[in-house]
Amino acid sequence: MQSFKISKTLVHISMEFAQTILNWYNIYKRELPWRGESDPYKIWISEVILQQTRVDQGKSYYYKFVENFPKVSDLANADEDFVMKCWQGLGYYSRARNLQFSAKYITKELNGEFPNSYKKLLELKGVGPYVAAAVASIAFQEKVAAIDGNVYRVLGRIFGIDKAIDTSAGKKYYQQLGNELIKNSNAGDFNQAVMEFGALHCSPKQPKCESCPFSENCIALRDNKIEQLPVKSKKVKQRDRFFHYLLVNSNDEIMIGKRTGKDIWNSLYEFPLVETPQKMEPEAFLSSEYFPEKLKSCNLNWKGVQNMKPHILSHQRIHAQFYEFEIEGELPVFGEYSVIKKKDIANFAFPRLIELYLTNSHKMG
DNA sequence: AAATCGGGGGC
DNA sequence: GCCCCAGATTT
Numbered sequence: 144m145q146s147f148k149i150s151k152t153l154v155h156i157s158m159e160f161a162q163t164i165l166n167w168y169n170i171y172k173r174e175l176p177w178r179g180e181s182d183p184y185k186i187w188i189s190e191v192i193l194q195q196t197r198v199d200q201g202k203s204y205y206y207k208f209v210e211n212f213p214k215v216s217d218l219a220n221a222d223e224d225f226v227m228k229c230w231q232g233l234g235y236y237s238r239a240r241n242l243q244f245s246a247k248y249i250t251k252e253l254n255g256e257f258p259n260s261y262k263k264l265l266e267l268k269g270v271g272p273y274v275a276a277a278v279a280s281i282a283f284q285e286k287v288a289a290i291d292g293n294v295y296r297v298l299g300r301i302f303g304i305d306k307a308i309d310t311s312a313g314k315k316y317y318q319q320l321g322n323e324l325i326k327n328s329n330a331g332d333f334n335q336a337v338m339e340f341g342a343l344h345c346s347p348k349q350p351k352c353e354s355c356p357f358s359e360n361c362i363a364l365r366d367n368k369i370e371q372l373p374v375k376s377k378k379v380k381q382r383d384r385f386f387h388y389l390l391v392n393s394n395d396e397i398m399i400g401k402r403t404g405k406d407i408w409n410s411l412y413e414f415p416l417v418e419t420p421q422k423m424e425p426e427a428f429l430s431s432e433y434f435p436e437k438l439k440s441c442n443l444n445w446k447g448v449q450n451m452k453p454h455i456l457s458h459q460r461i462h463a464q465f466y467e468f469e470i471e472g473e474l475p476v477f478g479e480y481s482v483i484k485k486k487d488i489a490n491f492a493f494p495r496l497i498e499l500y501l502t503n504s505h506k507m508g
Numbered sequence: 509a510a511a512t513c514g515g516g517g518g519c
Numbered sequence: 520g521c522c523c524c525a526g527a528t529t530t
Contacts, residue, residue, distance in 0.1 A: 189525085190525065190526095191526095192525090193524085193525040193526095194524090194525070194526045194527075195513095195514085195515090195523085195524055195525090195526055195527095196514090196515085196516090196524060196525080196526095197516075197517075197523090197524050197525090198524090198525075199516090199517085200515075200516060200517085200524085201525085232514090232515075233514075233515075234513080234514025234515040234516085235513055235514055235515085235526085235527090236513080236514080237513065237527080237528075238513095238526090238527085241527085241528090268527095268528090269526095269527070269528085270527085271526060271527045271528085272526085272527090273525070273526055273527085274525090274526075274527085277525070289525075291524090291525045291526075292523070292524060292525075292526085293524085293525065294525085309509095309510095310509080311509075334525090335525085338525050339525090341525090342524090342525080347518090347522070347523060347524090348518070348519070348522085348523090349519095377509090377510075377511090379511090379512095380511095405512085405513090405529080406513095407512085407513065407514075408513095408514085409513090454514095454515095455514095455515085456513085456514055456515075457512080457513075457514065457515085458511080458512060458513075458514095459512095459514095494514085495514075495515065495516095509530100510529100510530080511528100511529080511530070512527100512528085512529075512530090513526105513527090513528085513529100515524105516523105516524090517522105517523090517524090518521105518522090518523090519520100519521090519522095
């Protein structure tokens with residue numbers, strides 16, 4: 144807060160900051176599907192979709208959700224596989240499961256009355272400080288700052304904050320600063336304005352400092368620290384994984400199973416999967432201990448294998464191969480997998496990696 | 509506090 | 520390749 148003249152009080156600073164950012168917002172804000180929405184349920188949907196997700200990527204999913212589940216009770220009563228199918232391709236699939244879990248909670252336990260405060264919203268599964276603040280401010284005008292990646296960047300730069308955004312002390316500091324700045328504003332507009340400013344003007348790379356309404360007061364600009372702020376302390380490391388998908392086909396049927404557990408892609412479907420600790424060539428894999436005994440003994444006809452380019456996730460590089468088998472007659476009972484008609488395959492939600500394979504192999508015939 | 513959970517886009 | 524995106528939960 145040293146960026147403003149020392150004689151100014153916090154009230155003056157917050158009013159000046161808010162007025163500047165709201166002026167900018169009124170001129171440059173984008174038209175977005177959820178802009179002007181007053182239904183807290185739909186605002187909630189939009190905010191969950193937009194977690195760690197760009198607006199351009201989330202838009203079509205927002206339309207899909209409000210169309211298929213126009214009310215919270217529609218989402219509560221929907222088939223889980225259909226909800227996951229609507230989320231397919233968006234990533235972080237626990238968001239979809241938690242969304243429906245909380246929709247059931249609101250519908251059944253709260254008699255359909257949507258939580259109407261920051262504190263009550265925080266009790267929903269999948270709702271953290273950001274979403275609770277966003278919904279509370281936009282739907283209920285509660286004066287609580289929604290601190291997302293954009294806001295960290297905008298405040299971090301303008302106020303020259305040296306606290307790291309991925310520490311609890313840093314998060315607390317930013318939240319308190321935001322809560323001061325929002326005090327004299329329409330909370331919903333204020334939060335959306337700061338985020339929009341971060342997305343369009345104070346961007347991570349090549350921010351438009353030359354035309355910035357805060358250029359006179361921005362500490363980062365003054366000290367030439369635009370590239371360094373906001374401060375982050377952690378670094379992510381990736382691990383390699385080696386997946387062998389087994390396509391067990393008959394004429395018109397194929398084997399799939401639903402993933403459970405704490406690994407990636409929980410609640411999505413997949414083909415029988417074997418993971419090996421290191422890279423293995425197809426021939427070596429097929430005659431190895433890793434290839435399931437149950438399948439060795441049932442007269443599989445190996446048609447070929449398709450090698451995918453590494454599938455890159457935030458913490459993993461997945462090297463996948465798809466083995467195509469044909470089998471005469473009935474498909475065997477195998478593990479937790481079940482047999483479906485190939486024509487029904489589009490009803491199930493698959494990871495992007497499998498979707499890519501299906502698209503490719505379909506194209507190739 | 510650190511690790512994990514996806515997928516896509518910009519450079 | 521690296522960084523980041525209208526973050527939250529688990530360990």
